[in-house]
Amino acid sequence: MKAQLLVTGSSGFVGSHLIQQLMGRTEYDVRALVRRLPDVMATGVDYAVLPDFSTVTAESPSLLGIDVVVHLASRVHVMNDTESDPLEAFRRVNVGHTLQLARSAVAAGAKRFIFVSSVKVNGEQTAIGKPYTETDIPSPVDPYGISKMEAEDALRELAAQTGLEVVIVRPVLVYGPGVKANFANMMKWLKKGVPLPFGAIGNQRSLVALDNLVSFILTCVSHPAAAHQTFLVSDGEDVSTAQLLIRLGESLSSPARLISVPEWLLVLGATLLGRKALSQRLCGSLQVDITKSRQLLGWAPIVTLKTGLDATAQHYLSEQTQ
The missing domain is CATH 3.40.50.720 (NAD(P)-binding Rossmann-like Domain)
Structure with a gap:
């Protein structure tokens, strides 16, 4: 039934x-x-x-x-x-x-x-x-x-x-075809060849591809062990802001033009401009451990970060040509 x-x-x-x-x-x-x-x-x-x-x-x-x-x-x-x-x-x-x-x-x-x-x-x-x-x-x-x-x-x-x-x-932050907000802005900057001051940022952030999140939700729909549980979900592959921009630039065929500006200077500038929260997202770290999701549910991400970024970039490029 x-x-x-x-x-x-x-x-x-x-x-x-x-x-x-x-x-x-x-x-x-x-x-x-x-x-x-x-x-x-x-x-x-x-x-x-x-x-x-x-x-x-x-x-x-x-x-x-x-x-x-x-x-x-x-x-x-x-x-x-x-x-x-x-x-x-x-x-x-x-x-x-x-x-x-x-x-x-x-x-x-x-x-x-x-x-x-x-x-x-x-x-x-x-x-x-x-x-x-x-x-x-x-x-x-x-x-x-x-x-x-x-x-x-x-x-x-x-x-x-x-x-x-x-x-x-x-x-964590969800990305994929059709993503908006800051992720879409990053792709716009990369395609325009805008020099970006994040070359020295060595943070680590967890992301989750749309395909991976949906896969996890569907696992939770039917898995008996999911009942009464709380789960963190990500791609299981963390990257710095600089690494993300480099890899996203590769997916867009628009190499990232990164300038190494000290983190403290970026944060100061953003704070003065009233964008402190944005600087925290770009410079700070936010990692999650998905061991529980893997072990209790036997779940694993179905796409890699590269595959997720490629799909996101291709959708963005297709929209630009319409």
């Missing part, structure tokens, strides 16, 4: 790729919970419209017969938040709406709830060679990370009360 799978956030960067992968899987019936129907609907996917997650109940038709929920929808991290109370805005969606959906799902008969959280629950920075693990005490810094931590805690409490199998997945 097929498992009934509900996916939220199906139009997003990760969710749309997950839906594409599920289209080829015969062991699931897939329902996508959306605020409005997409212009192009995936073949074989049942779409349920729910304008506001706060209104979902156990009697909602969208939850009828669902076995597993993959919850990707969230209020995402933004660099320049205009909300008067950003933490409250994040809590309303990432905590309140998540818990409302989970409560309704378990009351409707769902057995498992996969919550895609964030490495920001762990924190913002690690020392080189001392990666985050799932057993570390959470230390979120910004409202987004705090809201994700609070949602995790609320889901664990719900699991203890109801037996719902909660699975928490904390990805």
Whole structure:
């Protein structure tokens, strides 16, 4: 008998790729919970419209017969938040709406709830060679990370009360075809041949390719050992900012033009320009240990960093020619 799978956030960067992968899987019936129907609907996917997650109940038709929920929808991290109370805005969606959906799902008969959280629950920075693990005490810094931590805690409490199998997945920076924000900016800089002042940056950062993250989520959908667990997920191959730019430049056939500027000078300049957070992402380290994911679930990344960067670059180049 097929498992009934509900996916939220199906139009997003990760969710749309997950839906594409599920289209080829015969062991699931897939329902996508959306605020409005997409212009192009995936073949074989049942779409349920729910304008506001706060209104979902156990009697909602969208939850009828669902076995597993993959919850990707969230209020995402933004660099320049205009909300008067950003933490409250994040809590309303990432905590309140998540818990409302989970409560309704378990009351409707769902057995498992996969919550895609964030490495920001762990924190913002690690020392080189001392990666985050799932057993570390959470230390979120910004409202987004705090809201994700609070949602995790609320889901664990719900699991203890109801037996719902909660699975928490904390990805690092996700890249892949169609990636936006800073990653897209790096590709733009490289293609334009802009000299970049990161040649002396020797940090180490974990990344996760879109294919690897989706593969991991699908593993968590059905693996018995995933129940009631928290996982960090990455490509298992860490790079410095300089190494990332060099390898991404190779994928784009646009060699990186790196200038070796001392890290302290970069941080100072960025701070003076009001971009301290960006300098931390480019100069600081953030590594995760995926040993638990490998050993408990028998999972391994399905694509290498090179393959992931190549796919990302090719998609970017194809968009530039359209």
